[in-house]
Amino acid sequence: MLAQNDIIAPSQTQFQRLFANGQLKMVLIFVPPAILVFTMFVILPMIQAGLFAPYKWSGYGPVPWALNEVTGKDFGRWVGSQNFERMLSHSAFKQAFINTLLVITVSIAIQIPIAMTMALMIYKSSRINTIFRLIFFLPYIMAEVATGLIFSFVLDGNYGLSKSFSDLMGWDKAFFPLAEKPWAFYCILGVIVWKYFGFHMMIFIAGLQSINSEVLEAAKIDGAKTLQTVFLIKLPLLWPSITISVFYAVLGGLQVFDLVMPMTAGGPSNSSHTLVSYLYMFGFIRLNIGYGSAVGVFLFVTGVAFAFLYRNTVQRGQS
């Protein structure tokens, strides 16, 4: 009996201390709403999507397996793995998957190097650098849909910049990049690079500014050239920032949607869909919630698998 009391007593005081500090109060006040909201809007829909995926269901009724009292039938129909099989054999889905991979590749191979170059040029504090940082960051602030609309006008061969350019080059036919395969998707890729490199640049600037200036001074005294400083000191010290940037680039690439819709709406002939715009078009617009859920599950599994792998390999050991 006595021993038991001994064990409980200190933990109780610890608990009381927590309460007295106000920490527990904070936890009790702030955590439940967050968990509630997260569960309602993130966890539940994810579970739902998983449950809806094996059904053919138009979205009428609360859930596909509920009995519709008016008709005496269930709202949806169990189709097992058919949604997944159809998805994997659908040419537009394959194209959407390839396009998503393209977004990720371009983000990593083109966008991040550009962002890095810019960051290296303007990371030092000065008035002119602040102005450039603002200019390069501006595209990131703009709303995606607005950006998409602007570029759909710019790339229009009837009255946009594309027409002026075609006239300038003396072509007798104006160039309509958004109506041509594969140009339509290349245009979207270009806009993605233009819009998001500022975001990565900011991550790199923050990383560069936190590099200890003594290290750079030491290098200078040792006679290191600019390029040597960049490749042998700055980039290695920036590694944590780069891994974060790549992480955002991949997850962001999996989510591209709002630029695609106003620019091409997935066209011409479903050649410029990303996974998410494909999900929206073939799941929601065509009232096929079960199929859309199957695509959603695929997207989710891909995202989680990547995040898990990446965290445990590249980002291992980083806090």
Place this chain on the structure above:
Amino acid sequence: MKLKALALISTLALMSGHAAADVEIDVLSINRDSATWKQMYLDLVEEYNAQHDGVTVNLEFMEDESFKQKLPTLLQSDAAPDLFFSWSGGVFYEQADQGFLRPLDDVTAAEWQDELSAGGMAALSYDGKFYGAPEASQNVAIWYNKDIAKELGLDPTKIETYDDLLGMVKAAKEAGVTPFTVGGQDKWPLHFFYSLLAMRIMGQEGMAASAAGENGGFANEDWVKAGEEFVRLIKLEPFQDGFMGVKYDQATGIWGDGGSLFHLMGDWDLGASRAAASDGGLSDDQLGVIPFPMIEGGKGKVTDTLGGASGFVLTRNAPDEAVDFLKFFLGEKAQKRAASEGIYIPTAPSAGGLVEDVVLKQFAGIGGASTYHQLFLDQFFGSELGGVINDVSAQMATGDITPQEAAALLEETRQFQ
């Protein structure tokens, strides 16, 4: 203080008493951008409310796309309207199939079939039951620009066969004129070509057989032939430059600005192209209309029509008063007004003759002489198979798939339904 409380209580009592006696009918329409159309709705509602004590009709408008998006959830909620606009077709079938709509009793249905057109009522029927009343009838035909035709020395009224049409497409192309404008990004304007070709080739029976999965469903030689004929047109590069990057409303603006010789579109395009064109669009004198021509050896008729039949349908919990209002709202009187003001082409046969607008009159004529009216295929076959019809029409237009592949894709989708 006491007095105030008493006054409050009596006011509350009055209000609740009022609410109990009153039947509210909520009507949800899509946006009526045309001012005369909207005004007619408002007038009708006001008139009905004035004539009927104890019944209040609330009319609400919603933008097309958000209407489509919200309807599934709205219909399942307590806030479901009693009457709502419907394009008929697959979405409507699904609503009826899932029991969200209220069928009309047999007497009313028979009466309306007689007065408001049997064809229109048929579009709003499912599994032998009727769920609403038809409003406007829409038909697709080939519009042509008389000025351009004259310049080129062509007379589109002489077109009888599809080969004649292709001949004129070639002639226009050689003269440097764009034969057709089309909003390829929306896909459905392209599916009109494929649909009409299929209708001319297989006729009403062939279409019904495909829908029922007979003769191989869609994987038969008629559908392949329809695709091949479509590809023959595509090979001539009949569309404006960059047609796959343009939506319908932009395309019809180009047409309204005199950008092409032909335009395959429905009667609603009259208002739409004038609104989208930069200078008011083409005048009545400049516009000509011809039916889609016949294909030699086809089983269909040149008088078979493709189009829509929109209307309003009743929801499951709609009160009897809603049926009465619907009769008034889309009844003969209203349709006659719509016809004489040139608002839309009414379905009611008694009102059809009242259309005065020169252009709409031609469409009313085409609709009136219809031997078989086919609902837009992308609506008729439901959102999924309909969506695939749009997809394959666009893919054939860009040369991505062959007519055989298109037919196979359609059949595969049909089987999954």
